[in-house]
Amino acid sequence: MPCALLGDRASGKTTFLGLLYSAQVKYGTGVQDDFRFHAPIPSLNLMSAVYEGMKDGRFPSATLKEEITELGFVFGYLRRVVGKLPYYIRQQNWVHPFSTLRFSAYDVSGEDIEEFIETGIASRPLIQQLLKSVVVVVLVDCSKMTTEVDTAGYKKMLRYDSTVAKLLVAFQTYKKQEYDRLKDSGVKADPPRIYPAFVLAKFDTLRDDVLARLGLHRGFPEGKRQRKEYAEALLRVFVPQTLSQIRGGKIAGVSMDRAAYFLSWVRTEQQEGMEPVGQPKIVRTGFAPEGGGEPDFAYDEYVEFIEHFREIAHKIPDEVLEAEKFQAQALARSA
Amino acid sequence: MPNIVIVGDRESGKTTFLAFLYTAQVRSGSDRADDFRFHVAYESIDEISGVFQQVMSGNFPDSAAKEGIRSISFHLGYRRSGWGIWSRLRSPGWTPGAPASLQFILLRNLEDEMDRFRKGSSLGNAMLRDVLGSEAIAILVDGRKLARAGEDRQLGPMGKYDGAVEALLTALQRSRGRGSGTSLHPLFVFTKFDAVDPGALRAAAVEGEPPEVRKAGLRTAYGEALLDHNLPNTMARVRAPEPHGMRFTTPSYFFSWVRTEAAAPGRRERIRLRRGEGGGWEPDYSKDEYLALLECLWRIARDAGG
Numbered sequence: 001m002p003c004a005l006l007g008d009r010a011s012g013k014t015t016f017l018g019l020l021y022s023a024q025v026k027y028g029t030g031v032q033d034d035f036r037f038h039a040p041i042p043s044l045n046l047m048s049a050v051y052e053g054m055k056d057g058r059f060p061s062a063t064l065k066e067e068i069t070e071l072g073f074v075f076g077y078l079r080r081v082v083g084k085l086p087y088y089i090r091q092q093n094w095v096h097p098f099s100t101l102r103f104s105a106y107d108v109s110g111e112d113i114e115e116f117i118e119t120g121i122a123s124r125p126l127i128q129q130l131l132k133s134v135v136v137v138v139l140v141d142c143s144k145m146t147t148e149v150d151t152a153g154y155k156k157m158l159r160y161d162s163t164v165a166k167l168l169v170a171f172q173t174y175k176k177q178e179y180d181r182l183k184d185s186g187v188k189a190d191p192p193r194i195y196p197a198f199v200l201a202k203f204d205t206l207r208d209d210v211l212a213r214l215g216l217h218r219g220f221p222e223g224k225r226q227r228k229e230y231a232e233a234l235l236r237v238f239v240p241q242t243l244s245q246i247r248g249g250k251i252a253g254v255s256m257d258r259a260a261y262f263l264s265w266v267r268t269e270q271q272e273g274m275e276p277v278g279q280p281k282i283v284r285t286g287f288a289p290e291g292g293g294e295p296d297f298a299y300d301e302y303v304e305f306i307e308h309f310r311e312i313a314h315k316i317p318d319e320v321l322e323a324e325k326f327q328a329q330a331l332a333r334s335a
Numbered sequence: 336m337p338n339i340v341i342v343g344d345r346e347s348g349k350t351t352f353l354a355f356l357y358t359a360q361v362r363s364g365s366d367r368a369d370d371f372r373f374h375v376a377y378e379s380i381d382e383i384s385g386v387f388q389q390v391m392s393g394n395f396p397d398s399a400a401k402e403g404i405r406s407i408s409f410h411l412g413y414r415r416s417g418w419g420i421w422s423r424l425r426s427p428g429w430t431p432g433a434p435a436s437l438q439f440i441l442l443r444n445l446e447d448e449m450d451r452f453r454k455g456s457s458l459g460n461a462m463l464r465d466v467l468g469s470e471a472i473a474i475l476v477d478g479r480k481l482a483r484a485g486e487d488r489q490l491g492p493m494g495k496y497d498g499a500v501e502a503l504l505t506a507l508q509r510s511r512g513r514g515s516g517t518s519l520h521p522l523f524v525f526t527k528f529d530a531v532d533p534g535a536l537r538a539a540a541v542e543g544e545p546p547e548v549r550k551a552g553l554r555t556a557y558g559e560a561l562l563d564h565n566l567p568n569t570m571a572r573v574r575a576p577e578p579h580g581m582r583f584t585t586p587s588y589f590f591s592w593v594r595t596e597a598a599a600p601g602r603r604e605r606i607r608l609r610r611g612e613g614g615g616w617e618p619d620y621s622k623d624e625y626l627a628l629l630e631c632l633w634r635i636a637r638d639a640g641g
Binding site: 170237244 | 360616
């Protein structure tokens with residue numbers, strides 16, 4: 001099932017994917033073997049190159065990012081029933097042992113999306129694929145969160161908010177139309193649902209004056225409700241249209257109420273009393289029996305991110321079947 | 336979907352009015368209470384979010400934005416009352432699938448449109464057909480143009496506007512025919528009320544600021560006093576008994592203002608921004624008035640089965 005990862009230019013998408021790769025390498029090779037990760041060769045090459053660079057303390061270079069236009073990866077979660085089967089049976093393809101989610105990363109400032117926003121015509125395959133997404137992950141760049149009105153960062157955030165809000169409305173409109181079409185054709189389908197998730201990227205760069213102004217402390221709280229409140233306090237100020245249109249999905253007949261919130265940060269070297277020249281260097285963990293020399297990043301948040309989609313992945317196939325049933329009926333009718 | 340027509344004189348702040356209406360929705364639709372939700376129609380989001388960006392940057396909508404906006408559609412929902420604590424826990428507290436929908440139609444040049452209409456050439460105009468079939472009309476009254484004592488009102492800036500609005504209301508009534516039994520909600524919105532001349536208030540025998548949103552009776556008296564003095568023909572039309580045809584409901588009154596920073600050499604007049612409740616910026620505008628207006632519009636849409 002297609003899932004979208006939306007982010008602005010230079011919002012930390014590539015770094016996020018590199019760290020996700022790092023997290024899945026560690027998490028996906030555990031003894032439980034109930035999560036698997038796959039990516040097409042070009043994406044895998046890029047993600048592993050980013051990961052290798054981070055192990056050397058470097059952020060991904062601009063040229064590396066430009067090498068590839070379409071980035072994607074697949075999450076696979078072992079189905080519960082299948083998990084109880086003998087090992088050799090569950091390895092058989094006919095068992096369909098894994099529920100999968102296929103993520104694609106989109107640059108919202110890219111040519112395809114800009115054209116779609118301007119014209120409203122979803123003619124390009126990339127946009128058609130985007131609109132079919134059932135999971136929408138929105139990256140919000142915390143380094144652009146500023147309360148200085150006359151700055152480029154403030155204006156960029158306003159523009160990003162508008163673009164994401166427009167895309168969300170497009171998703172909702174598309175899903176509602178699909179649902180109505182299914183209903184009109186006599187196919188019983190559940191009301192449409194989109195699963196949104198927000199990643200507060202570069203969380204470590206969030207400025208103290210911004211936090212103070214919003215009455216927030218540094219550090220993301222633990223509990224689910226507290227996480228939601230903390231994240232929404234930031235989103236309410238910096239991407240209010242996006243938040244209002246996520247909630248407004250219910251009004252449009254497309255529930256997007258089950259939003260989840262995650263952080264992404266990677267620790268960088270701080271020079272005492274000096275502004276770093278060029279890109280800061282990534283801090284790496286020390287060597288230890290369980291591994292080391294890894295970038296020091298929000299590993300637990302990435303594991304949370306991976307686990308969040310387990311239930312969703314198991315649930316979605318029913319909805320896919322409905323859509324496939326409808327397509328089969330439509331084909332039979334036209335034949 | 337019920338239509339709400341927005342009419343106003345040139346430069347009376349029609350696009351700014353819509354921008355603030357959207358701003359109020361975005362703020363309420365993203366606040367902590369989560370009692371109000373809204374969805375913008377796909378056809379409208381590009382234009383309205385463009386003007387939102389402008390006002391949130393402290394700028395008034397530019398002429399390109401004004402030209403772009405002709406009609407805007409919203410779907411509104413308030414949390415069901417009577418669910419108490421359960422309304423916060425249960426998603427059915429919203430009325431899924433049955434929101435109140437509204438389409439705003441902007442009549443840019445009322446006087447020109449009415450001139451054309453009088454000549455009988457505009458009935459084929461699709462927009463005018465929507466206008467004639469509308470459920471409510473938001474009549475924008477530019478606060479800066481209210482007449483002072485001693486001014487000839489009919490020759491003043493409000494005189495022509497009064498005639499055009501009265502002509503539109505008459506056309507609306509006639510278009511529904513006798514025995515139609517329908518009603519139209521007139522909503523008077525005084526725009527740029529921060530720039531109103533105190534002399535104009537004195538001329539209408541009202542004083543000071545308009546009464547608060549909660550004081551409905553006092554607001555009606557305040558609004559009526561201003562309009563009886565400035566739009567007498569329009570008010571006469573609204574009040575005229577119509578036992579067989581379309582009738583006007585009791586008018587509602589709203590007052591829109593925004594604090595501004597004066598123009599300086601090389602810089603246009605700007606919207607002053609203030610700190611909102613969550614710590615972010617928002618235009619320093621009459622938010623409570625817009626929230627009250629939203630609720631009024633939602634009731635109209637709900638009653639019309641939108």
